[in-house]
Amino acid sequence: MGFKKILKVILIVLLFFVGIPLAAVLLEGDYRNELMPDGLKGVSFADKVETPETIDVWRCDQEKTVKVNFEEYVACVVASEMPATFEEEALKAQSVAARTFAMAKIKTKSPVCDSTHCQVYKTEKELIECHPKGWENESWEKVKKACRATEGELLYYDGELVLHPLFFSSSGGQTENSEDVFVSAVPYLISVSSPYEEKATHKDEEKSFTLKEFAAAVRKSFPDKEFGTISTDRIKILSRTAGGRVEKMQVGDVTMKGTEVRSALGLSSTLFTISFKEGSGWNGLSPSNMKIVFVSSGSGHGVGMSQYGADGMAREGADYKEILKHYYSGTEIY
Numbered sequence: 001m002g003f004k005k006i007l008k009v010i011l012i013v014l015l016f017f018v019g020i021p022l023a024a025v026l027l028e029g030d031y032r033n034e035l036m037p038d039g040l041k042g043v044s045f046a047d048k049v050e051t052p053e054t055i056d057v058w059r060c061d062q063e064k065t066v067k068v069n070f071e072e073y074v075a076c077v078v079a080s081e082m083p084a085t086f087e088e089e090a091l092k093a094q095s096v097a098a099r100t101f102a103m104a105k106i107k108t109k110s111p112v113c114d115s116t117h118c119q120v121y122k123t124e125k126e127l128i129e130c131h132p133k134g135w136e137n138e139s140w141e142k143v144k145k146a147c148r149a150t151e152g153e154l155l156y157y158d159g160e161l162v163l164h165p166l167f168f169s170s171s172g173g174q175t176e177n178s179e180d181v182f183v184s185a186v187p188y189l190i191s192v193s194s195p196y197e198e199k200a201t202h203k204d205e206e207k208s209f210t211l212k213e214f215a216a217a218v219r220k221s222f223p224d225k226e227f228g229t230i231s232t233d234r235i236k237i238l239s240r241t242a243g244g245r246v247e248k249m250q251v252g253d254v255t256m257k258g259t260e261v262r263s264a265l266g267l268s269s270t271l272f273t274i275s276f277k278e279g280s281g282w283n284g285l286s287p288s289n290m291k292i293v294f295v296s297s298g299s300g301h302g303v304g305m306s307q308y309g310a311d312g313m314a315r316e317g318a319d320y321k322e323i324l325k326h327y328y329s330g331t332e333i334y
């Protein structure tokens, strides 16, 4: 073989193994970038997660796992977690959060159940049964349309799938830093304002307990703690979180977390104030007739997306991506 021939072979081999793949990569990169909205150009799509065809859901009451079409599951969760009367953009935001939550569970190989432990899932049949007659026409169609509009879309932070797209009912005006409610800090779960919650159901909710009832409730929930005497001068709010919720509270000799007080008393949120007033049975002597009054705003843990806040933002003209980016700081949707 002559030198020229060898050179020719080398060139052809080079073209094959280097040139074509290189051209393909370059062309595809360009092609993808062209299609991307401006805000996403240059974002790495190496970690774009593809959603599966189906998802296994543990039905708590029936104690069995069922296989459900993935997008059908998302629509059923949205209809179970948010009223269909909410704005379409709020329903879309909820669909991306619900889809991301499910995908995160699949990715981390964690089981998905149908209760509030994960996110509520009712089948189409169950949904129709628990709503007024005719719900399946307009309302269900509205939810399904919102989910179809975001099909396959997920939340990402720093090029990675978001693993904790938490949501709750209403915040009372400000959401919470993750570390103030749960154990650890999560960069996209930080305290933000939630100004459009005027339609929220839990506002200035008053719950009062006699001192006796209050003491019994905390002692029952925390039987191992030594409270000592629980009297009005020994019940105080000690500190509040960035979102304004009760962080620590003194109850007798014990410093309780706001979340512990909330669960012991069944309050809607830890965004509360306390005051004391004389109970109706007050005999002028016994402090056990004193009442402690809790006034709380908001409903739920307060971390991530406020559902009433999302609905309010949508009414103010925000689209679902703006809503998601507001409540999940620094995230991208694709």
Ligand SMILES: [Zn+2]
Pocket (backbone or CB within 6 Å): 111, 112, 113, 114, 115, 117, 118, 119
């Ligand atoms: Zn679960």
